[in-house]
Amino acid sequence: MQTKKHPKVVLLKGNGPITVNSEMMELITITLSHGLIGLPLKSLRAQRVYIVKDMERFWDVHKEIKEKPCCFLYSYEKLEEEDLNLIKAEDISFI
Known part of the structure; x- marks a missing residue:
């Protein structure tokens, strides 16, 4: 029996x-x-x-990276390939 997979909860901030x-x-x-x-x-x-891989860094990342526009994303759970496929952007970086 296959269980339905729930989407991962992410935190977003930015400009x-x-x-x-x-x-x-x-x-x-x-x-x-x-x-x-x-x-x-x-x-x-x-x-x-x-x-952003680290929660502590997520809180202050906007002080470090001032590019506009940008979206900072943090996930408590590891993002798998199928999660990353849900993200469409010209540029995706892991920090």
Whole structure:
């Protein structure tokens, strides 16, 4: 019996427009108001995505990388190939 796999929950922050789970949003507004947004990763489209491996670094990464537009992503669970395929961007970096 095969169990249904749930999407991984990711944390997002940054600046610039993104489309996440088919919904457009402006990340800078969310980041300035709330610090970040957490949601299940079903799809993500952004110009530039930084996948941050360390939670401590995730909190302050915007001080280190000031590029615009960009989206910082953190996942508590390891992102597998099938998760990465849900992310569409011109540039994806692991930091």
